[in-house]
Amino acid sequence: MTIDRSGTPLVEMRNMSISFGGINAVDDVSVDLYPGEVVGLLGHNGAGKSTLIKMLSGAYKPSGGQIFVDGNPVQIHSPRDARELNIETIYQTLALADNLDAASNLFLGRELISPLGFVDDAAMEAETRKIMGRLNPNFRKFAAPVSALSGGQRQSVAIARAVYFNARILIMDEPTAALGPHETQMVAELIQQLKAEGIGIFLIDHDVHAVMELCDRASVMKNGKLVGTVDIPDVTDDDLLSMIILGKKPGEDANAD
Amino acid sequence: MNNILTKLPFVSNVRFRDAGTLVGLLLIALVFSILSPSFLTMPNIGNILQQSSINACIALGMTLVIISGGIDLSVGPVAALSATLGAAMMVAGVPVPIAMLGAIAVGVSCGFVNGALIAWGGLQPFIVTLGGLSLYRALALIYTGGTPIFGIPSEFRSIANGAVMGVPTPVIIVAILALIAWVVLTKTPLGEYLMAVGGNPEAARVAGVPVSLTKISAYMISGALASIASLILIGRLGAAEPTLGNLWELDAIAASAIGGASLMGGRGSIVGTLLGCVILGALRNGLTLLNVQAFYQLLATGIIIIVAMLIDRATSGK
Ligand SMILES: Nc1ncnc2c1ncn2[C@@H]1O[C@H](COP(=O)(O)OP(=O)(O)OP(=O)(O)O)[C@@H](O)[C@H]1O
Ligand SMILES: [Mg+2]
Numbered sequence: 001m002t003i004d005r006s007g008t009p010l011v012e013m014r015n016m017s018i019s020f021g022g023i024n025a026v027d028d029v030s031v032d033l034y035p036g037e038v039v040g041l042l043g044h045n046g047a048g049k050s051t052l053i054k055m056l057s058g059a060y061k062p063s064g065g066q067i068f069v070d071g072n073p074v075q076i077h078s079p080r081d082a083r084e085l086n087i088e089t090i091y092q093t094l095a096l097a098d099n100l101d102a103a104s105n106l107f108l109g110r111e112l113i114s115p116l117g118f119v120d121d122a123a124m125e126a127e128t129r130k131i132m133g134r135l136n137p138n139f140r141k142f143a144a145p146v147s148a149l150s151g152g153q154r155q156s157v158a159i160a161r162a163v164y165f166n167a168r169i170l171i172m173d174e175p176t177a178a179l180g181p182h183e184t185q186m187v188a189e190l191i192q193q194l195k196a197e198g199i200g201i202f203l204i205d206h207d208v209h210a211v212m213e214l215c216d217r218a219s220v221m222k223n224g225k226l227v228g229t230v231d232i233p234d235v236t237d238d239d240l241l242s243m244i245i246l247g248k249k250p251g252e253d254a255n256a257d
Numbered sequence: 258m259n260n261i262l263t264k265l266p267f268v269s270n271v272r273f274r275d276a277g278t279l280v281g282l283l284l285i286a287l288v289f290s291i292l293s294p295s296f297l298t299m300p301n302i303g304n305i306l307q308q309s310s311i312n313a314c315i316a317l318g319m320t321l322v323i324i325s326g327g328i329d330l331s332v333g334p335v336a337a338l339s340a341t342l343g344a345a346m347m348v349a350g351v352p353v354p355i356a357m358l359g360a361i362a363v364g365v366s367c368g369f370v371n372g373a374l375i376a377w378g379g380l381q382p383f384i385v386t387l388g389g390l391s392l393y394r395a396l397a398l399i400y401t402g403g404t405p406i407f408g409i410p411s412e413f414r415s416i417a418n419g420a421v422m423g424v425p426t427p428v429i430i431v432a433i434l435a436l437i438a439w440v441v442l443t444k445t446p447l448g449e450y451l452m453a454v455g456g457n458p459e460a461a462r463v464a465g466v467p468v469s470l471t472k473i474s475a476y477m478i479s480g481a482l483a484s485i486a487s488l489i490l491i492g493r494l495g496a497a498e499p500t501l502g503n504l505w506e507l508d509a510i511a512a513s514a515i516g517g518a519s520l521m522g523g524r525g526s527i528v529g530t531l532l533g534c535v536i537l538g539a540l541r542n543g544l545t546l547l548n549v550q551a552f553y554q555l556l557a558t559g560i561i562i563i564v565a566m567l568i569d570r571a572t573s574g575k
Contacts, residue, residue, distance in 0.1 A: 059463050080465040095463045099456035099523035100449070108453055109465035111446045118444040161464075 003037045003216050008071035010035050010200040011087075011169050016055055016065035025051040027224040028064075033169065033200040038191060040211035040232075041204045042244055043221035049204045050092055052221070053171045056202075057089035058082035069169070080109075088167035090158045092174045092204070098147035102139075103128040105146055106161045131160045135190065136183075151178035159190065170194060170201045176210070188214060208240050222247040271526050274517040277572065278532040281515075281565065285536060289543035296543055303425060309538030310427040312508045313531055314486035316516075317431075317438045318479030319509040320530045324442070325475040326455035326522025327382035331371060331389030332509060333502030335480050336487035337397040339363035343488060344406040344497035353413045361484045367393055368480025372473030390506070397499040405498040409491060417492025427489045434482065439527040441478075451475060455522030511558070512537055515565040536561065 009032040018026045026048040033039050041049045054060040056067060058079040067074050069085050076082050082089070096105045103124040112127070114120040125142055132139040136156040146154055155178055162170055172191075176184040191201060191214050205211050211218055212232060220227040220243040228249035230239070239250040290297040315332050322329045343360025347353060367389065374385045419426045442448040450471040453461040462468050483502070491497040514520065515536055516529025540561060544554045 057463070078465070079463045083465055089463070091463060095457075095460040097453040097456040097460050097464075097523070100452055104449060104452075105460075105464075108449065108461065111449055113446070118440070119446060119449060 003034050005034050005037075007034070009033055009068070010037075010070065011056065012068040012071075013052070013056060014066050014068065016052060016062050016067075018051060018055060018060055018063050024224045026055070026062075029221065029224075029226040030065075031202075031219045031226070031229065033202060035168075035200055036195055036198045037217070038195055038201045038203055038215045039229075040215035040218035041202060041221065042206075042208070042211060042218055042240060043227075044244060047221040048224040049221055050173055051224075053089070053173060053202055053204065056082065056169075057087060057091075057171055059089075059091075083110075083165070086166060086168040087171065088162035088165060088169070089171040090155075090162050090173060090175050092177070094154050094158055094178075096146050096154055096157060099145050101145055102132070102142055102149075102157045102160075105157055106131070106164060108161075110165065127164070128160070131164050132156065135160050135163065136186070152180060152183040155179055155183070155187075159187070163190075163194070167194075167199055170199055172201060173204045174206065175203075176205070176207075184210075208237050208244075211240065212237055220244055271517070271529075274569075275526055275528045275532065277568070278516055278529050278536070278565075281568075282532055282536050282539065285539055285543070285561075289539065289546070293543065293546045296546055301542065301546075303423070303428075305535065305538045305542045306428045307425045308542060309534045310425070310431040311486045311490055312505070312512060312537065313431050313534040314434060314482050314489065315505050316509040316512040316530045316534055317435055317527065318475075318482035319506070320513045320516070320518050320525045320527060321438065321442065321451055322382075322475045322479050323510070323513050323518045323520060324455045324522060324525040325451045325472050326458065327375060327472060327475065328386060328510070328520065329368075329371065329476060329479045330383065330386040330506045331367065331393055332479060332483040332486075333505035334390050334393035334397060335364050335367040335483040336490075336502035336505060337499050338367065338393045338400075339484035340487035340491045340497040340501055341397050341401050341406055341499050343484070344409055344491055345400075347410055347413060348406060348408045353410060357413075357488060360488055361481050364480035364482075364484030364487075365477050366480070367483075368477040369473060371480070372476030375476070376469035376472040394499075401497075401499040403499060405496045407496050409495055409497065414492050414495055417489050427493070430485070430489065434485065435527055435531055438478075442527055447471065447474060452523055455524070457523070508537060511562050515562060517569065533565075 012032040014030050016026055016029050017024065029052055031039065043049050051060060055062045058076045058081050061077065067076060074085060097108065106128050107124045112120040112123045128142060139153060139156060141149055146157060155175065159175065176187050179187065195201060203215060215232050217229055217231055218240060219229040227243050227247050235250060243249060286297065295301055319329055339360040342363050343356050346356035346359050371386055371389050374380050375382050416426060421429055442451065450466045453466055454468050454471045458468055487502060490501060512533035513525060513530050515533035516526060518525030518530065537558065540557055541554055544557060
């Protein structure tokens with residue numbers, strides 16, 4: 001399936017910058033994402049990938065740049081703002097409250113409320129069972145706090161949270177880092193399925209093979225700067241690796257940086 | 258054991274912990290009822306509940322604050338400040354209900370100041386409320402010149418000294434407040450937010466939880482409950498002393514901790530805290546009945562707190 005990139009992108013992040021204590025963690029980076037597209041974000045540890053997408057998810061405030069959703073400029077000041085734009089995030093460091101159960105985590109900040117104004121635990125658990133039945137049918141620990149779950153089980157709660165609320169733009173920051181081969185395969189299938197539904201996905205992953213398999217394009221970052229964005233069908237694994245390591249696009253001289 | 262039980266439906270970790278606190282209370286009651294025949298009589302049980310009610314009122318708020326990952330050391334002085342201002346209003350002829358609301362507003366305001374400095378100012382809860390402990394006490398002393406306020410109307414005093422079907426009004430008031438606190442904690446979004454903010458503030462923030470407002474709410478509730486406790490006290494005593502509420506914070510923290518609240522945040526229970534208050538109250542009452550010297554009562558309180566924590570640690574598997 002080829003992606004139609006003739007229309008307006010779902011998201012465009014233009015000339016994004018942010019610095020921490022004088023260090024430019026992200027420096028003038030532009031990326032975009034079309035409906036039904038998976039864009040991989042690659043780069044060494046500390047390249048600025050997580051920081052870039054945290055500006056989209058509302059966790060960090062950019063010091064420069066502009067974000068467009070459906071072609072309209074938007075201001076994202078908080079995670080709530082991002083959610084109102086149907087941007088959902090699966091964070092690299094699992095953002096779960098360990099002391100709460102799966103349902104409470106899934107609905108955290110967006111609780112189901114009964115007509116009397118109380119939290120509707122029964123409905124939240126029923127919905128959680130439904131979505132987990134789809135994402136991870138072996139999941140059983142609905143009553144336990146998530147601190148009692150395995151890394152993979154926790155990850156499936158985090159994914160369920162993003163998927164449940166009808167994300168249009170999904171950010172996945174190393175979603176399979178804590179998973180075994182079977183669960184990794186499950187996430188890959190889920191990505192294909194969400195993509196088919198027209199959701200746009202930013203996928204951060206260190207596994208070049210996975211990116212080659214799942215992504216339509218890849219943007220490579222180094223030292224906070226964008227090395228370049230390539231169409232996956234046009235490149236090889238080695239091309240991507242050399243972009244990550246050398247910081248130059250295939251066919252470009254090694255003089256940049 | 259813990260794991261097997263908590264796998265059964267309807268036996269959550271919280272209820273398991275509460276059951277443990279209840280067993281502790283029953284053991285203490287058993288020992289005292291053997292040593293003193295008057296311990297387990299209806300009038301004495303009423304006494305214990307009555308004596309525990311003020312601490313319970315404070316501890317309810319303390320528990321919510323502790324669950325949110327904070328601590329409120331300023332409850333005693335907040336109580337003193339709202340009691341003296343409320344009493345002064347009553348003495349000046351302000352209608353009793355308005356004076357009561359005024360006193361509660363003072364407590365809520367103090368709580369707001371604490372919460373704002375912590376949530377918006379980014380200061381440590383321990384330090385902010387330690388500062389509050391001196392500050393609010395000083396305000397109460399300065400305002401009164403250090404002397405108690407007398408002349409509290411009997412209309413108001415009769416509320417705190419009354420009883421409904423043999424149950425002292427303070428016990429009823431605190432029971433209602435406890436029910437409200439329980440509903441807030443277990444049935445409302447604010448309760449979920451308190452747990453989440455105490456458990457993992459960063460996760461709560463990225464999930465869109467209004468972290469600052471949640472923390473500030475906890476301190477405001479704590480301030481309100483401190484005021485209500487002080488109103489109960491001055492109603493019973495008939496005077497508002499600027500020095501009242503000394504060391505209240507420690508009893509409330511002890512009751513919360515005995516009841517299963519974790520000072521790391523994210524864990525605690527209203528039922529447990531109430532049981533914790535009754536444990537402390539029963540202990541003091543029982544030792545007094547046995548004519549044990551106050552020094553030893555203090556010793557026993559300390560031992561109970563530490564034993565409760567040791568049992569907690571041994572059974573929580575962490
Ligand atoms: N909150 C912060 N405060 C200070 N520095 C930060 C902060 N967040 C990120 N940085 C710095 O910004 C740079 C980019 O970090 P980032 O987490 O975006 O890297 P990454 O590409 O996601 O790496 P990894 O593959 O290891 O996840 C790093 O040098 C990091 O130390
Ligand atoms: Mg990262």
